[in-house]
Amino acid sequence: MLQIQNLHASVEDKTILNGVNLTINPGEVHAIMGPNGSGKSTLASILAGRDGYDITEGSATYLGEDLLEMDPEVRAAKGLFLAFQYPVEIPGVSNTYFLRAAVNAVRKQRGESDMDAMEFMKFIREKIKILDLDPSLLNRSVNEGFSGGEKKRNEIFQMAALEPKMCILDETDSGLDIDALKVVSDGVNALRSPERGFLVITHYQRLLNYIVPDFVHVLVDGRIVRSGDKTLAYELEEKGYGWIEESLAGAK
């Protein structure tokens, strides 16, 4: 579904990604772990289409098409979803209005008709239960005045509403207490299916106790330096990122 090949990217002449290779098939959950500054969030942003990065080498293909050529809204319409590390507050736009515009934009791409207000409210009330979100948040402005936990749950709620094929979670666990972490993880796990791929980006192994990955990759200095199954995450948790960095230095 998603093939990233030898991806190099830089910001203002500073190289961030240094040859990333990664293939995600439908139904698979991949985790990317790495120390701060390793390029994890940059990778997520580039996949979602944020401006400001120079792709200097390599490619990313999504559903057989060149992902990097697509506008962000086209990526979303084709089923790619990024749960933001820092969800954006948009005063003046109600959550409901925003979600309905998003859901209908994505449906349009799929050749489906718009949902009317009644249909949409029914659809959304079912989805909101899964995330244990207060329905009154629907009437508030997008993310405005939401707590950290509410913002993250709102991201997963949007993901549930848009029913994407490829989900990218950028440090969704940061700033969450253990109860919120569980709710968010349950929401993600409810969406796991044989048709859907996940890329879970995190600094800590903790999240992966709840969202159990099929593959774990370690990103250091803009490259995946080690891949394995979930046991790699435990090893990292125990020995720290220093262990990987040292073993890399030793190999040189």
Added chain:
Amino acid sequence: MLITEKPHSLVSNFEAVRELLGLTGPESLRAVREAALAKFAEAGIPTTRDEEFKYLPLNRFRETEYVPAYGATLSEDDLKALPLSVLDGPCLTIVNGEFAPELSNVSGLPNGVRVMALSEALEQHEGLVMRHLGKIATHEGKLGTTNDERFTHLNTAYMAEGVYVFVAKGVMVEPTIHLRFITQADHGAIAVHPRVVIELEEGAAAKIVESYHGLGGESFTNVVHEIALGANANLEYVKSQTEGGSTIHIANQYVDQKSGSVFTSNQVAFGAAISRTDLNVFVDGEHTETSLNGAYLGQGEQIIDNHTRIDHAKPNCHSFEVYKGILDDRSVGVFNGKIFVYEDAQKTDAKQTNQALLLSANATINTKPQLEIFADDVKCTHGATVGQIREDALFYLRSRGIPEMDARGLLVYAFAAEVLEKISIDVVREALEAELYRRLNRD
């Protein structure tokens, strides 16, 4: 060489209506009108060399020959399509400066509430009206002398008709009171000078919505408000200004707040050719709250000028002010926010924000916060930003599948809608949101 300039029609028209005006109100008003006319005649039409009109080119005035206005015959059908026509409560309508009883219905108001034409009020309740008429609309004796009140004087010169609203002590008015001001200049360029007097006695509460509409032609609306809020009174005031076309709108609004009173002003301007509002609040009691919210949209070559002034004359008062404008095409926005904190007004907490969104390279905003603080234990902040659309918000919307054009539209709308959200009257807020949306999409 002596050049004698012909007096401007705004002055010379007085001759034709002097006797007619004299029929309204007490005898003493005659001299008041004459004196005010003389003050305006002396000051003349302002130029951009006058500090308070620096960004407001009023050449249009010089080129226009105004004739005295008389009413127009309109029916409810003519008004159906106007924004805020959805309001179905008590409504009083002024057409071309004259009271239009056939378009007014103020029945069903509780005892102790009067909503009536000013001329009628002067006949029936002269004592009550004269408590405030001409008393609030002045900055004489207040701190600073920076206000330019020539258009207030012009209004006073022609003062006879308008609206009077009175809410007696302790009365809470449930229905929203709607005041409509309509111009239809079908007999030449007209100038109208409505005067609005609003008094909420101690502990009274009301919601008043004013809407200004232009039904064509060249009109000049020069309105003056005198609003007296007694102790612990609560007024939510909404002004919707939508005359458009080649009209000129000038409003001088004066509010006097006694202790414990709450004044919330929501000013929404969709413009005229030139629109200018001076909103002046004099805080004359402790523990008051003043919220001045403003949202405006300039399109074409519109000029939208908002001046606000808050006089914090007493301690322990809060004022909160936010004005947001969207300026497109070649439109010009002006914001001037004065806050005076008097020596006695310790523990004043005043916050002022004004933001503008420029959608075109040819649009302009001139913004000037002006804080003068004479007390030492106060919290006063002000901030002004001029910007384009937030890129992070744009990416967020696009990443959810919303096409770039739609996302931009949504963010522009949201920029001003954030202010409209502060209107507590649902039907009014929704109507103004719809109007904003419609105008942004140029429907």
